[in-house]
Amino acid sequence: MGEGCGLDLRRWLEAMRAAGQVQEVLGADWNLELGTISEINVKRPQHRALLFDQIVGYPKGHRVLTCTTGTPKRLASILRLPVEEVSHQALVSALRGKPREWESRAKDYPPVVRQDGPVFERVMEGDEVDVLAFPAPWWHERDGGRYIGTGCAVVTRDYDSDWINVGTYRVMVHDRNHVGLDMVAGKHGNIQYRKYMEAQKPFPVAIVVGADPLLYLIAGVEVPYGMCEYQYIGAVLGQPVEVVEARGTGLPIPTHAELVLEGWIQPGATRMEGPFGEFHGYYQGKAAPAPVVEVERIYFREHPIILGSPPAKPPHDYSYSKAVMRSALLLEALESAGVPGVQAVWAHEIGGARMLTVASIKQQYAGHAKQCGMVLSQCGVGAYLGRYAIVVDEDIDPTNLEEVMWAVATRTDPEVDIDIIHRALGSKNDPMSVAYRYAAPFSSRAVIDACRPFEHLQDFPPVAEASRELREQVYAKWREALQWD
Ligand SMILES: Cc1cc2nc3c(=O)[nH]c(=O)nc-3n(C[C@H](O)[C@H](O)[C@H](O)COP(=O)(O)O)c2cc1C
CATH class of the missing domain: 3.40.1670.10 (UbiD C-terminal domain-like)
Structure with a gap:
């Protein structure tokens, strides 16, 4: 087992940059331009990931990264799959049997708790807390607000056990120190949340807004109930995830996370959230009351990168x-x-x-x-x-x-x-x-x-198509004359 991995987005980004997989975009506006550029980009075959910098109204270095997982090459690298000639088919066959293996090995990879990490480079607390200091995009025209959380991972703890869940749920900015969280009923984060609400206790939350895309990739799929996604990720990596404990809630966050919002949902605290352009290609519903997180602290690295993954009419970012x-x-x-x-x-x-x-x-x-x-x-x-x-x-x-x-x-x-x-x-x-x-x-x-x-099966009409042998024979004979490549 290796040393541990702090889920550093920058390491992955550098590797992808070296492989010509990243395009920098300077001077775009968080207000609809980031979303629309990403939407156009992702529909192009073999597109690159987009790293937005010098975003209108924000200091150089406050960046947003989109389109990370959209090609077989980048997805194979995120999943650490050794695929030589990366194609869609090669990726799918390399994945065969892997989820079962990861699931069964997850128990061997509890996260390793460190005392410090780059995520603590900068901390905002108390009156300093300002979610608006970061370039959260307004992704789609009819969204109800700016969404800082799309390619994010929401870390929560069970009320009556030590199970830590990490799920990807959309996060809307309400104001400097409040964000809304949309956890659909039945999702693990929602199940945990309901237990706290029934007990009339504040629900602790840590929202990781940027990290190695492996985190949101796994946080966004159905890992079994009761299993911690950090451990599942440990099994994918073959080494444990390195975490530090957020100072107010004690929730574990990756040592190399880019930006983390830590706070509490008070019993009954809701605000209007949504609508939002969703993964099936529609703005679903009207704005509705959703739990609201009062942000107590923001941890971030110098020049933090928000990992964005905006859905839309498919094909979309993820x-x-x-x-x-x-x-x-x-x-x-x-x-x-x-x-x-x-x-x-x-x-x-x-x-x-x-x-x-x-x-x-x-x-x-x-x-x-x-x-x-x-x-x-x-x-x-x-x-x-x-x-x-x-x-x-x-x-x-x-x-x-x-x-x-x-x-x-x-x-x-x-x-x-x-x-x-x-x-x-x-x-x-x-x-x-x-x-x-x-x-x-x-x-x-x-x-x-x-x-x-x-x-x-025996008497069903046969398919009216030249047999493979006949096709190959005719193809070889006529290829040149018909200028087929
Ligand atoms: C970018 C992205 C955004 C998502 N947004 C939401 C959301 O707002 N609400 C939700 O319930 N699920 C959302 N999902 C789906 C959940 O992440 C997914 O169902 C996951 O399995 C939930 O984790 P859980 O099983 O631990 O609850 C999103 C997934 C992705 C990849």
């Missing part, structure tokens, strides 16, 4: 990384649930890596496809804001929407192959919640069996 991560987790969830013969899984970016998931299987028995679809739709990783879970045969590439929809169009009889699950886990963040018909946020699911009917 849709690729979430598609890769959630697909790997779904594959393992299916295998752990005893579904055999799963070839591949893909959580499509257009569904915000949640609302449209596809698994391909090699059918082995009657009911196999249905079993796979139901688990895909309802397992822990797939349940929240799922909508369509589709199962296809092994000749269909789940990442290729044309192939998937060809299978749906040609291998289903809607009457028998589409199952509807009623009153499943819904969310106030669902754009369709305007039309929900229940008082509580339930929503339905469609599970589509787009596999050839199992009892007709």
Whole structure:
């Protein structure tokens, strides 16, 4: 086991700079320009990460970094995956089996507590506290405010155990010393928060606003209930995370964090938060009351970097990384649930890596496809804001929407192959919640069996496409004449 890792964003940034993966942008405005530049950038193939400096109205060195996780190369480097020729396929296959390994090894990597670290280089406390001293962007036109927390990690402690949770939740700036926190019901941070509220106790919070992107990558996916994300990250790194204890709350924060807001949510303290352009591509809902953190202290390094990760209509800043991560987790969830013969899984970016998931299987028995679809739709990783879970045969590439929809169009009889699950886990963040018909946020699911009917595998019409051998033969013969490359 190595020495420990303080989740230093600057080390990663330097490595990426050397690899030509970072573009500096000088003089952009926090008010909509950072968001719009990032949005345009992320839709370009093989885009670079953007490091904004000299942001309008802020001193040189107060920076914002976006688009960190959007390509296979950068994502592989964040996950410390030794992939030689980095391609999407190489990344996905290098990830196979990894989440299970990380989860089982997490217990071996409790964070190491240090006495000091660069995060304590500068401290604001009491009347000095000023969240507005940092260039939090106003990301989208119809947002309800400036969001300092997007690529962030919110550190909290359970009320009746020593479980530390680290989750990514959006954080809106209210004023110099108040920020709003949107933790959806059922999320681990929200579960912990509710326990404090029931006991009428203030809820301690530390919001890490910039660190190695591995932190928000893992804080933003479904690590099992009761497990600390720092330990999971330790397993990814093969060394423990180094932390210092925040001075007021004692919450552990990475020694090399860029900027941390520490404070408390008092029982019943809420303010209007949102709306915010969300991962499915809509401004969800109107402003609504959300817990408000009274910021007691701000810790930051000289020239701090805010790690921004603004969602929007996909593909967006983190849709690729979430598609890769959630697909790997779904594959393992299916295998752990005893579904055999799963070839591949893909959580499509257009569904915000949640609302449209596809698994391909090699059918082995009657009911196999249905079993796979139901688990895909309802397992822990797939349940929240799922909508369509589709199962296809092994000749269909789940990442290729044309192939998937060809299978749906040609291998289903809607009457028998589409199952509807009623009153499943819904969310106030669902754009369709305007039309929900229940008082509580339930929503339905469609599970589509787009596999050839199992009892007709032998007599199902053959695919009308030249065989691979014939294609290769003809290609080799005609390639030059037809100037195919
Ligand atoms: C950039 C980003 C922003 C997110 N914002 C929120 C949010 O505002 N509220 C929320 O409940 N989940 C949000 N999520 C999703 C959660 O991070 C995710 O569901 C995670 O599993 C929550 O952690 P937990 O399981 O420890 O609660 C966001 C994810 C990312 C990557």
